[in-house]
Amino acid sequence: MKKSIQSIVTLTLICVVISALLAAVNFVTAPIIEKAEAQKANEALLVVMPNGKDFKELSVSDYELPSSVVNLYSEESGGYIFKMVTTGYSSGLTVMCGIDKDGKVTGAVCLASGETLGYEKTYGENFKGLDASAADGIDTISGATKTTSAYKNAIKDALNSFIIVNGGSVDIRTEEEILADNLSVALPNGANFAKEFITEVLDGVSAIYKAGNGEGFVVVSGEKFIGIDKSGNVIGENEGEIKALALSALEKHKNSTHSEIDISSYEGISERIEKAYKTESGNYIFDLAAAGYGINGSYHASGEYIRIKVSATQDGKIISCLTVSQNETEGIGSECAKPSYYEQYNGKTENTISEVDAIGGATLTSRGYSTAVSKVFEAIKILKGAN
Amino acid sequence: MKEQNKLSIILKGLLLENPVFVLVLGTCPTLATTTSVIGALSMGLAAAAVLICSNVVISLLGKLIPDKVRIPCYIVIIAGFVTLVQMLMHAYLPELYELLGIYLALITVNCIILGRAEMFASKNGVLESALDGVGMGLGFTLALLAMATVREVFGNGSFAGFAIPFLENYRIDFLIKPPGGFLIFGVMIAIVNAATKCKAIKKKDFGCEGCPSASVCRAKPCAAADENLTTKVGNTQKEEK
Numbered sequence: 001m002k003k004s005i006q007s008i009v010t011l012t013l014i015c016v017v018i019s020a021l022l023a024a025v026n027f028v029t030a031p032i033i034e035k036a037e038a039q040k041a042n043e044a045l046l047v048v049m050p051n052g053k054d055f056k057e058l059s060v061s062d063y064e065l066p067s068s069v070v071n072l073y074s075e076e077s078g079g080y081i082f083k084m085v086t087t088g089y090s091s092g093l094t095v096m097c098g099i100d101k102d103g104k105v106t107g108a109v110c111l112a113s114g115e116t117l118g119y120e121k122t123y124g125e126n127f128k129g130l131d132a133s134a135a136d137g138i139d140t141i142s143g144a145t146k147t148t149s150a151y152k153n154a155i156k157d158a159l160n161s162f163i164i165v166n167g168g169s170v171d172i173r174t175e176e177e178i179l180a181d182n183l184s185v186a187l188p189n190g191a192n193f194a195k196e197f198i199t200e201v202l203d204g205v206s207a208i209y210k211a212g213n214g215e216g217f218v219v220v221s222g223e224k225f226i227g228i229d230k231s232g233n234v235i236g237e238n239e240g241e242i243k244a245l246a247l248s249a250l251e252k253h254k255n256s257t258h259s260e261i262d263i264s265s266y267e268g269i270s271e272r273i274e275k276a277y278k279t280e281s282g283n284y285i286f287d288l289a290a291a292g293y294g295i296n297g298s299y300h301a302s303g304e305y306i307r308i309k310v311s312a313t314q315d316g317k318i319i320s321c322l323t324v325s326q327n328e329t330e331g332i333g334s335e336c337a338k339p340s341y342y343e344q345y346n347g348k349t350e351n352t353i354s355e356v357d358a359i360g361g362a363t364l365t366s367r368g369y370s371t372a373v374s375k376v377f378e379a380i381k382i383l384k385g386a387n
Numbered sequence: 388m389k390e391q392n393k394l395s396i397i398l399k400g401l402l403l404e405n406p407v408f409v410l411v412l413g414t415c416p417t418l419a420t421t422t423s424v425i426g427a428l429s430m431g432l433a434a435a436a437v438l439i440c441s442n443v444v445i446s447l448l449g450k451l452i453p454d455k456v457r458i459p460c461y462i463v464i465i466a467g468f469v470t471l472v473q474m475l476m477h478a479y480l481p482e483l484y485e486l487l488g489i490y491l492a493l494i495t496v497n498c499i500i501l502g503r504a505e506m507f508a509s510k511n512g513v514l515e516s517a518l519d520g521v522g523m524g525l526g527f528t529l530a531l532l533a534m535a536t537v538r539e540v541f542g543n544g545s546f547a548g549f550a551i552p553f554l555e556n557y558r559i560d561f562l563i564k565p566p567g568g569f570l571i572f573g574v575m576i577a578i579v580n581a582a583t584k585c586k587a588i589k590k591k592d593f594g595c596e597g598c599p600s601a602s603v604c605r606a607k608p609c610a611a612a613d614e615n616l617t618t619k620v621g622n623t624q625k626e627e628k
Binding site: 007011030032 | 448451452453455456459460463464466467470471474475477478479481
């Protein structure tokens with residue numbers, strides 16, 4: 001009993017003495033550590049705002065900021081620093097951007113990234129000294145489109161956040177949200193809009209959307225969205241000229257008919273082209289089977305072609321391009337099914353098709369896709385020559 | 388003669404009873420922090436500092452600490468010193484603090500320190516314990532340094548961060564990875580064994596005789612051999628008998 005008590009007392013005493021000693025040392029070191037940590041955080045802030053003084057961290061949740069903004073610091077003279085985390089080629093692209101009281105970028109650096117090419121290390125320098133409209137004019141770098149466009153969007157988010165924290169309001173919707181909003185404003189009864197595959201040259205019209213519930217169409221001309229209901233009436237107040245343009249474009253689109261061409265009777269047409277059609281107006285439509293990763297890939301290749309639909313004029317200009325089906329690597333090659341990829345081909349000719357940006361990390365998919373599409377130009381020449 | 392003994396307490400930690408290559412203690416930090424010379428050196432010195440302090444305190448408290456709770460007491464003392472070193476390094480040497488990371492806190496459970504507390508400090512005087520701490524600490528540091536030198540020079544083509552002209556282009560990446568660590572560790576043990584002509588470890592049997600810690604261990608089976616064993620090692624004292 002006596003021994004047990006002795007044990008307890010000794011251990012307790014040792015613990016108390018050690019704790020007291022640690023508390024004493026902590027009393028000395030804690031302020032030094034805190035100062036060093038603050039200094040370190042400040043150093044990163046000073047890189048993007050060299051003249052900044054007296055940085056204070058503010059709570060991001062106090063404002064309705066774009067979702068990429070994770071940290072927010074104010075500066076004595078009225079500037080702000082924003083830290084954004086976004087996804088470029090891979091997730092975790094962290095960008096810090098300082099904006100002075102006049103709304104000009106004082107500096108932008110990448111703090112962390114998993115990008116492949118390293119453009120994110122220097123790309124931020126382009127924005128130095130620019131305001132929101134000038135920053136918009138900075139080009140993305142081709143070959144590193146994903147990295148640089150994500151970077152640029154992060155800077156835009158910072159510039160928008162700057163307006164928000166100063167009491168302004170900014171449209172922080174994504175492109176998809178803006179499109180969906182525009183469509184439903186143009187045709188309030190419409191729902192489940194889907195983009196139409198266009199086979200005719202429609203001057204002044206960039207796209208036609210069809211309401212999935214059969215309520216009508218929305219014709220896009222420049223910035224304008226013109227809704228046309230199922231009985232063919234233009235909805236809302238639109239000027240006569242644009243009204244006529246939309247109606248005639250939709251009419252032309254709906255009346256477009258085409259018939260199949262027997263391509264087996266022509267020589268030299270690429271095997272990538274499975275079917276060809278000709279519209280009454282003389283345009284061509286092709287069903288393509290592109291050999292992407294699914295065919296040429298070496299590891300877990302699906303064995304499936306990428307099915308593509310392309311319409312083009314007799315002069316060899318692509319009107320519309322659409323990925324019908326694909327079974328490429330999910331998350332990489334599957335990007336070819338997104339409008340942001342295949343719509344790049346719209347309006348391209350034999351000479352300009354090389355301007356299309358490849359999908360990062362999906363060389364085989366991109367190569368197979370563009371090879372197949374470029375066979376269209378050759379085929380048009382053969383089909384036309386035979387006529 | 389007494390002076391001689393004190394010197395030998397320090398010296399034995401360097402080679403004959405080297406904690407890493409002979410006693411095979413503290414293997415985890417040895418493998419983990421020897422990818423760079425700076426990391427190894429700072430790890431060794433931090434551990435040495437903790438070892439000296441804990442040895443001194445434990446030998447001072449040796450008789451006061453009841454046998455039943457001695458291990459918890461030792462651990463509290465060791466953890467206290469480790470936290471102390473950690474706080475001081477964080478405040479004054481932040482770069483090293485970040486370099487060592489979790490391994491700094493893990494000095495607490497480094498078996499060299501608890502091992503020396505249990506085997507040596509608790510049974511010897513303050514001065515001897517301090518000297519043992521110095522010897523073992525230096526032995527640990529030197530062992531880490533030797534391993535880190537090989538691994539960094541050949542694995543990374545640099546020494547203490549400075550690139551070495553020719554080797555820099557012919558790095559053996561494998562060496563700075565964990566398997567390379569084990570390989571070098573094994574080779575080093577072999578070299579130490581060869582250098583000491585197996586005086587350090589001569590395992591004739593698996594009893595106390597063959598144990599490199601036999602000179603300080605007073606567990607019952609060793610008691611017989613204990614009387615004239617305090618400073619000498621392994622088979623050497625056999626010849627003296």
